[in-house]
Amino acid sequence: MDKLEEFRIETRQWLAENCPQSVRKPGFIPWGSQKMKLKADTQTWLDLMIGKGWTVPTWPKEYGGAGLSREQYMVLMQEMRSINARAALTGRGVNYIGPTVLEFGTDEQKAKWLPTFAKGQGGWCMGYSEPAAGSDLANLQLRCVDEGDVYRLNGMKTWTSDGIYGDWIFCLVRTDTEKPKHDGISLVLVNMDQPGVEVRPIQLISGDSPFCETFFDDAIADKGDMIGPKNKGWSVGKRLLQYERSVHGGVNTSGAQVVEKRQSIAEIAKTYIGVNAEGKINDEAFRTRLLKLEMNDRAYKLTQQRVIAETKASAPALATSILKVGMAEFAKERTEVLLEAMGSQGLGWEGDAFTDKEIRATRDWLHTRAVSIYGGTSEIQRNIIAKRVLGLPD
Numbered sequence: 001m002d003k004l005e006e007f008r009i010e011t012r013q014w015l016a017e018n019c020p021q022s023v024r025k026p027g028f029i030p031w032g033s034q035k036m037k038l039k040a041d042t043q044t045w046l047d048l049m050i051g052k053g054w055t056v057p058t059w060p061k062e063y064g065g066a067g068l069s070r071e072q073y074m075v076l077m078q079e080m081r082s083i084n085a086r087a088a089l090t091g092r093g094v095n096y097i098g099p100t101v102l103e104f105g106t107d108e109q110k111a112k113w114l115p116t117f118a119k120g121q122g123g124w125c126m127g128y129s130e131p132a133a134g135s136d137l138a139n140l141q142l143r144c145v146d147e148g149d150v151y152r153l154n155g156m157k158t159w160t161s162d163g164i165y166g167d168w169i170f171c172l173v174r175t176d177t178e179k180p181k182h183d184g185i186s187l188v189l190v191n192m193d194q195p196g197v198e199v200r201p202i203q204l205i206s207g208d209s210p211f212c213e214t215f216f217d218d219a220i221a222d223k224g225d226m227i228g229p230k231n232k233g234w235s236v237g238k239r240l241l242q243y244e245r246s247v248h249g250g251v252n253t254s255g256a257q258v259v260e261k262r263q264s265i266a267e268i269a270k271t272y273i274g275v276n277a278e279g280k281i282n283d284e285a286f287r288t289r290l291l292k293l294e295m296n297d298r299a300y301k302l303t304q305q306r307v308i309a310e311t312k313a314s315a316p317a318l319a320t321s322i323l324k325v326g327m328a329e330f331a332k333e334r335t336e337v338l339l340e341a342m343g344s345q346g347l348g349w350e351g352d353a354f355t356d357k358e359i360r361a362t363r364d365w366l367h368t369r370a371v372s373i374y375g376g377t378s379e380i381q382r383n384i385i386a387k388r389v390l391g392l393p394d
């Protein structure tokens, strides 16, 4: 038996013996926030996976990982999926800032931060966007001044997802106002639990407030917590975005890959549209649309596997833009096909006339509008592909 097969058998056995039944289905996955209390079984699963180094399987053991090879990582993911086990830890700690510190941090920074990410000790927010810096991110203005002992921050960030539950925020800041705009930027880690940081939820039309505005009023950051050289944060920040996009594109091999098992649209469509004498969905045009979607799904999954196998680093570089656009457009099409299958029942927002699944389908459909915006819009990804991948002129 080869070594990989041995690893598969050991992994399967360990999961069978240790993975609680209650986490073998979709549900809440912790992301490190110390402001959220975990259910006992979620905590147990997290502790067990931390013990194995499997919250960040490919990271070196000294930093809380398991030092798995790419092939072993794939095996672990396959085995977890086969029993529908959900990831024990996710979020911007293990998936965005973690691999960035692993790539750009000093030895001291790695020793300080990586084990905390791996153990989910701190929920991380992302401080990139500002009112005048979204797609034009390099326009950011949050000022960061070196005061000798500490850095002092003044300004604001916006669209901070999970801001009210965040413990830490990684921020792109302006450290030099004289230089051309891409050259005066740095990446710094900031504790959100300090008097100088105020988080204000943004109320959405749905009634939810998943985003916040984050204000920095003489907030301080430790001098040791700037990742990468001062004023060179644009490159570091762009690499972090590639880690983010690799998560959205399903090709991240750093932290957790969260994949929900989805109910077959064909089965759902049969109950709403009905079947013909051959047992097929009773609408040829719908069948064709669904078939195209399923073919794209299969092709996309194969592409993800190929990209993972071919990428030496823990996330591809510019190719993440291609994968992010592909995944965003696929996610949107999938929810649209599902709504088409449900007909007017797929347009419910609330009330007894709709089942929970129907209401979820409507909300998922609306939510997928966001996937082509966050992490950089699809238009921006296409600009990157045109300029940096295809080499087309500006």
Ligand SMILES: Cc1cc2nc3c(=O)[nH]c(=O)nc-3n(C[C@H](O)[C@H](O)[C@H](O)COP(=O)(O)OP(=O)(O)OC[C@H]3O[C@@H](n4cnc5c(N)ncnc54)[C@H](O)[C@@H]3O)c2cc1C
Pocket: 125, 126, 127, 128, 129, 130, 131, 133, 134, 135, 136, 157, 158, 159, 160, 161, 162, 370, 373, 374, 375, 376, 377, 378, 379, 380, 383
């Ligand atoms: C669900 C969600 C979560 C988010 N979470 C976070 C977070 O945690 N932290 C954070 O920092 N940010 C977050 N964001 C913000 C996100 O990064 C920005 O919304 C995004 O980068 C777009 O910026 P903008 O909203 O300012 O839109 P704009 O930049 O104003 O863009 C408006 C429109 O113009 C288009 N456009 C702009 N420039 C160009 C161009 N050069 N060529 C072609 N088209 C262009 C865009 O594609 C878009 O369609 C989140 C956004 C969403 C939707």
